[in-house]
C-alpha cells in the first residue's frame with residue numbers, strides 16, 4: 001500500500017471546507033493519514049479494511065457538529081490500543097496537542113464491558129468511563145459514536161455470544177448515557193439496534209404491528225397533518241411539520257415490559273411542529289386544541305419544566321375525527337437541535353471554554369455521580385444510583401391487578417397508594433412489594449408489584465408528610481388533616497409556633513403571645529390565631545415561613561411598652577438632690593413598676609437578672625412574696641413562661657412613668673490592671689459623676705489583673721450606660737460588665 005489517498009474522506013473534507021476556517025483541515029488530514037498508517041494491514045471481522053471504522057466514527061462526529069480535535073481523535077481513537085508501536089502518547093501530544101491525546105486516551109481506557117457476567121465489572125467500567133469523561137465530555141461523545149458504528153456493523157461479528165454481550169452493554173450503558181446527555185437521535189438508534197440482536201422476534205413483531213396499524217390509519221393521519229399545515233400557514237411564518245412513528249424499541253418496551261396493549265399507545269404516531277419562537281409554540285398549541293379535541297392529562301409542558309437532560313417541547317395528544325389519537329410535539333428550532341444532538345449541540349469548539357451552562361451542567365452531573373460512587377462500597381448501590389441519575393424521571397410499577405402506575409423516581413409506597421386513590425392512601429396501614437411486607441417508606445423499583453394493605457377506620461400519620469416525595473400525595477395528606485383533625489391541628493400548630501417563639505429567647509405573657517400571633521396571622525391573610533395554628537398544624541404552611549414575622553411582631557410589642565416607660569424625662573429635682581448628697585438609696589419595694597395594669601402591688605427584683613428601667617420586663621407571681629420582676633430575656637423567665645405549672649402566674653409588667661425618682665441597684669464587675677491607683681481612678685470617676693456607691697469589694701489580684709465588684713445606684717438604662725462608658729475611659733480599666 002502506497003501513500004493513502006483522501007478519496008475515502010473526500011466528501012467529509014468538502015463539507016468541512018465549506019465552513020470556511022471553522023475547521024483545521026490540514027490537522028484533520030494529518031490525523032487521517034496517521035490512522036491509515038497505524039491500521040495498515042488490519043481488517044475488521046467483516047473483512048473490510050480497519051480504517052473504515054475510524055472513518056465512520058469521524059463521520060458521526062462531523063454530523064454532530066463537533067470540533068477539529070474531536071474529529072482528529074475520532075480518526076485516531078483505536079490507535080493507542082491497537083497499534084502501540086506506531087502510535088504513542090508522546091507522539092499524539094506532540095503532533096496533535098494535549099486535547100486530542102486526552103480524548104483518545106480517555107476513549108481507550110473505557111474497556112470492553114462484560115455486563116452479563118458480573119455487575120461489579122459493569123460498575124468498574126462505568127466508573128472508568130465517568131472518570132475519563134469528567135475531564136472532557138468529548139471522550140464520551142467519541143465513545144458513543146464508536147459504539148454506534150460497532151452496533152451498525154454488529155452483524156459482521158461471527159460470534160453470537162459476543163454480539164449479544166455487546167448489545168446488552170449498549171442497551172444498559174451506552175443508550176442510557178446518550179439519553180442522559182440529551183442525544184436523542186443517537187440513543188434511539190442504539191436502542192433499536194440492540195433490540196434487533198437481543199430479541200429479533202419481538203423486534204419483528206413490533207415492526208409488523210406498526211406497519212399494519214400505520215397502514216390502516218395512514219390516510220387519517222395524513223389528513224390531520226394537512227389540516228394543521230393549512231391552519232398554520234394563516235399566521236405562522238417559517239414552520240416545519242414532520243411526522244414520525246415511535247421508535248421500535250420504545251413501543252416494544254411499552255408492549256412487552258409494561259404490558260400495554262398496542263391500541264392504548266397514544267404516541268405511536270406523532271407530528272412534530274417546529275417554529276421560530278417560544279411564543280409561537282403556545283400559539284400553535286392553541287390552534288391544535290381548536291382543531292382537535294385533546295385527551296385530558298396528556299398535555300406536558302417541557303418548555304417551562306425541561307426534562308433533566310434539558311429536553312424542551314410541548315406535548316399534547318389529540319384525537320382525529322376518526323377517533324385515532326396522535327401526539328403533537330411543538331418546539332423551536334433551537335429546542336429541536338438540543339433534543340436531537342443534546343450536549344453535542346451546545347459544543348463550542350473548545351473543551352476549556354467556560355461559561356456554556358449546558359456543558360457545565362452535564363459535567364456537573366458526571367462529577368456528582370463520581371463523587372457519590374466514591375462513598376459507595378456496594379456495587380448494587382452504585383448501579384442503582386447510576387441508573388437513577390440516568391433515568392431520573394419516572395418508574396413504572398404495577399397494582400396486583402396488573403394496572404400500570406407511573407411514579408416519579410424516588411417515590412415511596414405511600415406515594416403509590418395515593419396515586420391509586422385518595423382513600424387507598426388514607427386507609428393504608430402497610431404495603432407488600434412482590435408479595436413481601438415492606439416498610440411504608442420503601443422506594444419501589446420499576447417492575448415491582450405493589451399491594452397496599454388498608455383498614456377502614458384508619459387515617460394517615462403526620463410523619464408521612466416527611467416520607468412522601470410526590471406533591472399529589474402530600475396535598476392529599478394535608479387535605480385529610482385539614483378536614484378530619486381540626487382541634488388536633490390547632491394543638492400541633494400552637495406547639496410549633498410556641499417553639500418558634502421560644503427561639504427568640506424572650507418571655508411573653510399569654511396576652512402578649514395572643515397579640516403577636518394575631519398580628520402575624522393577619523399579616524399572612526388569616527382572620528384568627530386559630531386559623532394560623534390550624535394551617536400550620538395540617539402542614540399547609542411551614543412554621544419557618546412566619547419566623548421573621550414573629551420576630552418583627554414580638555419586637556414591636558416589646559418596643560411599644562419600653563417606649564411608654566422611657567417617655568418621662570428623668571429630671572426630678574429630688575433625685576438630683578439625692579445624688580448631690582451622695583446618699584445611698586435603697587430600691588423601693590414597688591419602685592415604679594406597673595404589673596398587669598395595677599400599680600402599687602408588692603414587687604421585688606429578681607436576683608438572677610436585676611432589671612433596670614428601660615429593660616423589657618415581665619412579672620412572676622411568687623407564692624407569698626408578691627410579684628418578682630425579671631428581664632424578658634432572663635433565661636428563668638423564658639423557661640418559666642413555657643412551664644405549664646406556672647401557667648397564669650406570669651404577668652406583663654412595665655415601668656411606671658410616674659415614679660422615676662427611684663434608684664436601682666446595679667452591680668458592675670470592673671476588670672483593671674493591678675496598678676497602684678487603679679481603684680482610686682475608678683472611685684474618682686464615680687465621684688465626678690456623683691454616682692452613689694452602695695458597696696465595693698475587690699478580689700485578690702491574678703495575672704496582674706484585679707476584679708473589682710461595685711454596686712452603684714442607677715436611675716435607668718441611660719444613666720447606667722453613661723456610668724459604664726465613663727468607667728471604660730479610666731486608663732487602668734480593661735473591661736466593665738454588668739452582673
Ligand code: MN
Nearest residue numbers: 053077078146
Ligand atoms: Mn473503535
